[in-house]
Amino acid sequence: MTNAVKIKGKIEYILEAKAVSANLSEAQYSQLYRYFSTTDCSIAILTNGIQIWFFTDLDAPNKLDSNPFFKFDLFDYNDNDLKELEKFHHDRFSIEDIKSSASTLKRMKAAISSIEAQFNEPDDEFVRMISKGFYDGKMTASVVLEFKPIIKRAFEDLVRQKIQKRLTAAFNENVNIPTIKDIDSVTQLSEDADGIETTGEEIDGFNIVRAIGAEVADISRIVMRDQKSYCGINFDDNNRKPIVRLHLNSKTKFLTIFDADKAGTRFDIVQVTDIFKAKNQIVSVIQSYLKNGAS
Incomplete structure (x- = not known):
């Protein structure tokens, strides 16, 4: 019609x-x-x-x-x-x-598409252009090949820092970032706390998840429940509304990220700030709980 x-x-x-x-x-x-x-x-x-x-x-x-x-x-x-x-x-x-x-x-x-293409796989011309700012030697094919992964990593780190800075700024407008000392005042821990130690990395991870969630929901609804084997982050302090589980207490770090059907998917990370890479998945599950608020 x-x-x-x-x-x-x-x-x-x-x-x-x-x-x-x-x-x-x-x-x-x-x-x-x-x-x-x-x-x-x-x-x-x-x-x-x-x-x-x-x-x-x-x-x-x-x-x-x-x-x-x-x-x-x-x-x-x-x-x-x-x-x-x-x-x-x-x-x-x-x-x-x-x-x-x-x-x-x-x-x-068009600009975003072009930048995204360079972000994913910088071409030789882009590598030469960026390298001129810090390299005085001749940009031979071998130098370009050597610098390409460096430029790609620098690009990724810059974007990650920008995202983290903006999300942290937005987060700070609503609540002070908790420390180990005052974590009890802003989170709900497991009732059986024997053997549970909430680490600095888990606090950082919790803050990152709340900073990401601040785009779509009141951050007071994003609550941490630390467990012995993982650090759980739930919506509305409800175990039936899991957002993500942080597995940060071993050499191999990873997240378990849940979808609208509460199915968990493993997401490997190297450092805590890599949680920002899972922003879309985290926002998606929070939005699913907002849409189905009565469930």
Whole structure:
């Protein structure tokens, strides 16, 4: 079903609605293309009621772009997404502002894609460019080969430090980071504490998980229960709502991360800050408990 929306007497965008079960990435929306080229509108919207995809004509005038410039998901959004969505409000609608934002978003996506490619596997030219800042010798093929894993590791460490700094800053706005001395005031430990020693690494791991969870939930709902064989972190201090178990008391460190069905998956780490690498999985399980709050 395709509809047109008028603002101040002018058709500003058209919308095609699919079934809620439809996968938008696989959906056919030829009507949207056809109507877009035959009207004066500048925005086309494709939705299944949960996901909302916004298109325009950045690539060629009056021809709908093949890729959306903005996607909004009712079950997965952040403050920046809401700010973008506000631009489509009747009282704020400005096609000039929207198309300018669309162009910026498109370039940002391209930039992110390029950076991500270099992050995953830096090419020779990128390695040469970065190495010029600290290496004065000739950049031969063997030097590039030697520096490539170093640049990749430096890139990963820089991103990890940036993430940790931002999450810790957000965390500190809500609560002081606990130390070994005051851990009892902010966590619930096992009732049978015999033989249980809460280590500094476990405190750090708990803080990292709470910092990650602070993006989607009140951190007071993320609670630690230390056990003899692992350090458990649960939602709402409920053993039936496990988020992650920290296994940090041996040479081989790993996490057990739970999903919405409470199935645990092993996630190996080298150091405690590697928990940040599991951010998506941790956020996902917390969101699942938020959606099913009554369970």
